[in-house]
Amino acid sequence: MAAPKLEAxxxxxxxxxxxxxxxxxxxEIKDHGRAWEDLAAQxxxxxxxxxxxxxxxxxxxxxAAGSCSxxxxxxxxxxxxxxxxxHLPGAPALPLxxxxxxxxxxxxxxxxxxxxPERQLLALAHSLIKRGLIDERGLAQKVQxxxxxxxxT
Amino acid sequence: MPxxxxxxxxGHNPPAPMVDEISDFEALEIAVRELAIAKGLFTAEDHRKFxxxxxxxxxxxxxxxxxxxxxxxxxxxxxxxxxxxxxxxVGVNWLNPTxxxxxxxxxxxxxxxxxxxxHHVVVCTLCSCYPRPILGFQPEWYRTPNYRRRLVRWPRQVxxxxxxxxxxxxxxxxxDSNQKCRFIVxxxxxxxxxxxxxxxxxxxxxxxxxxxxxxxxxxxxxxxKMPVHRAAKPAHH
Numbered sequence: 001m002a003a004p005k006l007e008a009x010x011x012x013x014x015x016x017x018x019x020x021x022x023x024x025x026x027x028e029i030k031d032h033g034r035a036w037e038d039l040a041a042q043x044x045x046x047x048x049x050x051x052x053x054x055x056x057x058x059x060x061x062x063x064a065a066g067s068c069s070x071x072x073x074x075x076x077x078x079x080x081x082x083x084x085x086x087h088l089p090g091a092p093a094l095p096l097x098x099x100x101x102x103x104x105x106x107x108x109x110x111x112x113x114x115x116x117p118e119r120q121l122l123a124l125a126h127s128l129i130k131r132g133l134i135d136e137r138g139l140a141q142k143v144q145x146x147x148x149x150x151x152x153t
Numbered sequence: 154m155p156x157x158x159x160x161x162x163x164g165h166n167p168p169a170p171m172v173d174e175i176s177d178f179e180a181l182e183i184a185v186r187e188l189a190i191a192k193g194l195f196t197a198e199d200h201r202k203f204x205x206x207x208x209x210x211x212x213x214x215x216x217x218x219x220x221x222x223x224x225x226x227x228x229x230x231x232x233x234x235x236x237x238x239x240x241x242x243v244g245v246n247w248l249n250p251t252x253x254x255x256x257x258x259x260x261x262x263x264x265x266x267x268x269x270x271x272h273h274v275v276v277c278t279l280c281s282c283y284p285r286p287i288l289g290f291q292p293e294w295y296r297t298p299n300y301r302r303r304l305v306r307w308p309r310q311v312x313x314x315x316x317x318x319x320x321x322x323x324x325x326x327x328x329d330s331n332q333k334c335r336f337i338v339x340x341x342x343x344x345x346x347x348x349x350x351x352x353x354x355x356x357x358x359x360x361x362x363x364x365x366x367x368x369x370x371x372x373x374x375x376x377x378k379m380p381v382h383r384a385a386k387p388a389h390h
Contacts, residue, residue, distance in 0.1 A: 033177030044170040052182040057290065058204030059186050062195035065203070093194040100280035104298050116293045118178050125185050134188045142184035143177075150175045150183075 020110050023129055025140045026122050035115045053117050060124065063094040094127060102127045206251045211289040212360040214243040215337050218264070218287070219363070220354035223342040232339065236262040240287055250286030261334040262287065265326075265365075272323050273338045274312055274365030276304045277330040284335035288363055294379045295364065305329070315366040315377055338365040345371040 036050035103123040110126070111119045128134045190197050218239060222229035232239040237247045240262060246252075247262050262284060265273035277283065281296040294300050304311045308325045319325065328336045340362050346354060361367035361376045 029177045029181055033181075034174070035178065036176070039172045039174060039176060043172045043174075045172055050176075050179065052179050054207040055186065055200075055204050056182055057207040058200050058202075059182075059189065059195075061203040061207070062199045063189070065195065065199065093189075097280055100296075108298070116296075121178055121182055121185075125181060128185065128189070133194060134185065134192065139184055139188060142188050143180050146180045146183045146187070147175065150180065 020106060020126070022110060023126055023136055025136050025143070026125055026129075029143075030111060030114055030122060033118070035118045037115055049117065052121075056117060056121055056124070060096075060099060060120075064092045064096040064099070093133060094124075094131070099124065099127055102130075202251065202253050207290070210285055210287075212363060213355065214240070214245045215284070215287045215363050216355045216358035217243045217351065218337075219339050219358045220351045222264075222339060223354055224351055229339075232264045233266055236264045236337075239264070243287070245287045247286060263328075263334060263336050264339050265328060265336055266339045267341050269341070270323055272319055272325050272365065273328060273336075274304065274308055274325060275328050275330060275336045275338060276301055278302070278305060279329075279331065282330035282332060282335060284330075284337055288337060288360065292360065292376070292379075312366050315361065315379065317367055337363045340365075340368050343369050343371060 039045070039050075040047065103120060106123040106126055107119050111122050114122060125134075125139065129136050129139065186200065189195060190200065218232060221242065222232045222239075228239065228242065240247045248260075265275075267273055276295075278301050281291050281301075283291045283295065285291075300311070305327050308327050309319065312319070312325070330336055340358070342354070343357070346357070356374045357369040357371060359367060359369070359374065359376050362369045367373075367377065
């Protein structure tokens with residue numbers, strides 16, 4: 001038996017996408033970066049995940065862990081409309097629910113054609129830039145610095 | 154003993170293939186992490202601990218829990234009444250899974266027992282809550298709004314998309330994970346496994362069986378690779 005089909009209403013997609021402004025640096029990486037599935041196929045590597053995946057997972061956990069015991073309380077206040085969450089005691093840098101919901105939206109819009117976990121990484125960077133926790137120019141410089149460091153012989 | 158299998162004089166196995174290229178995504182992951190640490194969003198030590206946790210978790214403890222329960226009725230009772238205590242027998246301290254704290258509030262774990270007339274399947278409609286300490290990281294499809302929204306509305310059809318077609322007389326119960334409670338499914342032991350050891354049984358209790366989108370079968374030890382569909386109705390939070 002086939003599952004009932006749901007078609008994406010165009011207006012919904014546009015509405016969700018309109019909330020998100022493309023970040024030029026991330027667009028550049030999205031358009032020109034090589035995803036793990038391509039690299040693995042080219043080099044004959046069978047590991048399904050890129051080597052940086054667990055580090056990305058660790059980063060998401062660490063960002064949500066500002067204060068383990070108070071995460072639930074902080075998120076409850078935020079869900080109830082607290083507008084100044086950043087000043088709530090024990091507020092994590094990027095609460096898990098906010099990150100996941102933004103990842104859902106970005107995955108359905110700006111980064112819909114990017115495979116996982118590259119999509120998760122772009123969404124995380126986007127969320128951090130949107131909040132001003134890191135800035136795009138600084139990130140661009142850092143990416144370049146890292147590239148040069150990794151390429152050094 | 155073979156003297157030289159590969160013609161390079163040492164008798165070593167050839168090196169595993171590796172990606173000899175730096176991707177933009179790899180550079181981006183490192184750059185975001187180093188900036189976040191420099192700005193004090195988390196410490197390098199916290200990141201190291203969480204990454205080590207991420208590297209050592211997987212579905213084997215949950216699979217072993219089910220296999221042990223199939224073989225030991227007393228252990229099965231413990232799983233169904235106190236899954237947190239039962240998880241200790243497979244090497245998982247549920248109340249302190251990382252040994253250093255976790256952003257999630259792992260306060261409860263429940264094992265859902267399937268019967269001939271009842272099948273369980275697990276979802277997290279809110280985000281992607283998952284019993285990570287005992288089952289590892291979620292598959293990509295589990296994280297998608299497509300699975301999360303449709304499963305609760307059409308569970309029978311959605312699990313059929315995974316190839317699991319259940320007769321109409323079998324009730325399907327969907328359990329919604331949350332910050333306080335995580336679930337794993339204990340499927341029925343399949344026919345054809347009489348006399349099997351715990352290790353043998355553990356191999357056929359795949360991640361998908363433990364979520365409830367597959368049933369264990371002799372000879373099947375891998376999960377289905379599902380295509381991921383886009384959200385039909387993107388969230389507006």
